[in-house]
Amino acid sequence: MSPDNILQAAVVFDGPRRITVLNSTWPDGMWVDVEGRVGVDAGVIIGVNEDPTGESFFKSLWKSFGRWGISKLRQVSVKTSTIDIRSQQDLSLVLASLDIPPLELPLSTNPPANLDWLTSISTPLLIRPTHNTTALMRFVRESWSLGAISVRADAAKLDVQGGSLRSSSWRNVVHRVISNLKTSIRVRIPSLPGLPHPGRNTPFPSISELITLCTFNLSTSADNLLIEAAATVIDPAPLNFDLNAPSLPFIVSLPSESFTPAHVASVKTKPFSLTHPNITLDIFGHVLPLSEDTLPLLSTFITRYLSGLSNPITIHTPIFADLSVNVDFPAPTIKPHILRDVTIRDMKIKPGNTFTASGTVLARVVLPKGMNVELDVKRVLPDVLVFDGEVPESVHLLEPASLRPPAPAPPPRRPLPDPIPEKAFGHIRPDDWLISRCVRIEPEAGEGAEFSVTARIVDVPLEVLPGRRSEFSDFVSKVIFGRQGAVAGILGTADVGVTVKGLPLDSPDHRDGMVLSGLPFKGSVRVGKKN
Structure with missing residues (x-):
C-alpha cells in the first residue's frame, strides 16, 4: 500500500480524549500531552485479514501465516520529522507545525467493527501555531462554513521499524523509511452545544x-x-x-x-x-x-x-x-446614577443688588456595582438650576458624564438649556471649586462603594433666569408668607475632583487626581422664612 493509503485505511486514532497543557510560557510553541486510543490494522496493509465471503484453503493458510507473523512482530516504532499542517484551500499556508516524540504503535489483524481493539496512548506533543492569526481565523471561519476541516499533513521523513523503541531483536529487521509524506485529512465538524450548526455556509459566530x-x-x-x-x-x-x-x-x-x-x-x-x-x-x-x-x-x-x-x-x-x-x-444592567440625594442644607437667600445663596451641599456618591475602590472627593463644582417647587418629572439634563484631567482653573460655564425648563427661575454656579469633605459609608445592596460628600457654598450669586422674574417673585413670596416656607427644586450637573487610591497615573500633572465632569443630579430643598 502507498503511505497515504496506509494512513487512511490502516491507522485508526480515536480522540483526543484528553489534552493537558504541560507548560504556560510557550515561547516556541506549547507542549501538550495528548491522550487517545490508537491501533494499526497491519492485516489490511499486507492483505492477510480474513475475507468474510470465503476463500481457498491455500489462501486462507497463507493469510493465517501472515497474521501469525504480525502477532509475533506485535508493534512498530515510528519516528517522524516535523509535521506541517496545511490548509487544503491554500497549501502555502502552514496552520501549525507538530513535533512528536518517537511512538510505539500496536499492530492488529481482523479488527472488529467497533473501536474496542484500540490501545490507549498518551504522548507529549509540541504545537507551534502559525503567527499569521488573521489567516488562521479565516481558515476557521471557512471550515465552519463548509462544515468540515480539510488539511494536508506533510512530513519530510517517516521512519518505521519493527519492535519497541528500547529493545534490539530480530523485529528491528522490519524497517521502512518514507520520504516526503503527504496525506490529506478531512474531519467533519460535529454540532456543538451553544453554536449554530456548521456547514451550509453558516458563519462562525464572532x-x-x-x-x-x-x-x-x-x-x-x-x-x-x-x-x-x-x-x-x-x-x-x-x-x-x-x-x-x-x-x-x-x-x-x-x-x-x-x-x-x-x-x-x-x-x-x-x-x-x-x-x-x-x-x-x-x-x-x-x-x-x-x-x-x-x-x-x-x-x-x-x-x-x-x-x-x-x-x-x-x-x-x-x-x-x-x-x-x-x-x-458590557453596559451596566442599570444606568449608573453617581450623584444621589443632592440637597442644600440651611440654604439662605440674601437680597441686595444681586441675590446670593449660601448653605451646605450634601450628596451621596454611589459607584456602579463592582467598583469597590477607595476614593476621596476633594472638590466639587455644581451648576444648578433652581425651580419653584419640585423639578418636573419630564425635565432631564442630557449632558453625558466624562473623565478628564484636572485643570488649573475651573472649567468654563456651561450654556443655559434652551428652552429653559418650566418652573425654573434661578441659576447657581460658583466661580471656583468648592472644597469638599468625603466619608465612606455603608453601601446599599447591589451597589459599589458609596461616599457621603459635603461642601459649603457662601454668598454665591443667584442669577435670575431670563424672562423668569415673575416666577422668582412668586417663590420669594412663598418663602416670606408661607407657614412652612417654600420647596425649591434643584437640577443640574456637577464636576467632581477625585483621587482614586491605587490608580497608577504616570504623569505628575495628575497628582491631584481626575475630574468626573457633567455628573447629573436632581433634588430639592426647603427654604424657610428665617432663611
Missing part, C-alpha cells in the same frame, strides 16, 4: 458572541487597582474532548483610531478545564500605569459606561503576539 462577562470587581490595594472577574465562554470542543489549561495571560486595551490600542490592564485566568456547555473562567489582575495618551480613551470609556452603553475593548495574549480579539465590555 468572539464577542461566545464570551459573557458575569461579574466584575475593581478594588483598591496599597498601590494599585485590582481586578477580579468571572466570565463564561461557550465550549467549542466536542463532548469527548477534554483539556486542562494552566493560567493564561491576557492584556486588555482600549482601541484607538489614531494610534495603537492603549494597554489598561494585565489579567490572568486561573487554571481551568473544559465543561459543557460553557467554560467558566475566573480572572484576576491589575490596572496598568496609565499614560497621557490613555486618558482620553479612558474618558470615552467612562462616558459611555455612565451613559449605560457598552464599550469596545481589545484583548490579546502574549502567547499569540499578533492575535487580537475585539469584544464589548
